[in-house]
């Protein structure tokens with residue numbers, strides 16, 4: 436007489452041959468979350484994409500390279516407490532080139548800015 440577990444294993448000796456969704460199979464790499472699907476991308480698309488292209492200048496400057504030499508604290512203050520970075524040289528230079536000011540996002544949390552920073556850094560590597 437068969438025990439229950441051995442019935443379940445019949446025909447499925449190699450776990451990779453088991454049907455997807457039975458819980459024993461890991462998703463293949465293409466199903467795993469990529470940086471492009473990250474929380475940072477979602478935040479970026481909702482709040483920034485109307486003015487910033489990751490690679491090309493648009494209403495605002497391209498994000499590629501924009502954080503070079505700048506840390507998390509800069510991005511956090513720039514987005515949430517703009518007045519504190521008003522003496523930054525590149526901020527001043529951008530103000531002369533661009534017609535609009537970047538929007539201020541006082542409600543963004545540090546975790547959200549971290550996610551945005553990670554997304555921007557992904558593009559800086561391109």
Ligand code: HEC
Pocket residue numbers: 479482483484485486487494495496501510513514525526527529530533534535536537538540551
């Ligand atoms: C309404 C258009 C607009 C939106 C929306 C916007 N930006 Fe900007 N951003 C600009 C413009 C214009 C500049 C350049 C002038 C300035 O610095 O204010 C800029 C500048 C910047 C800079 C460069 C700071 C510097 O001067 O070096 C960063 C970083 C930035 N934006 C990030 C973001 C992020 C992240 C978001 C979304 C959370 C965002 N921006 C949303 C228009 C926008």
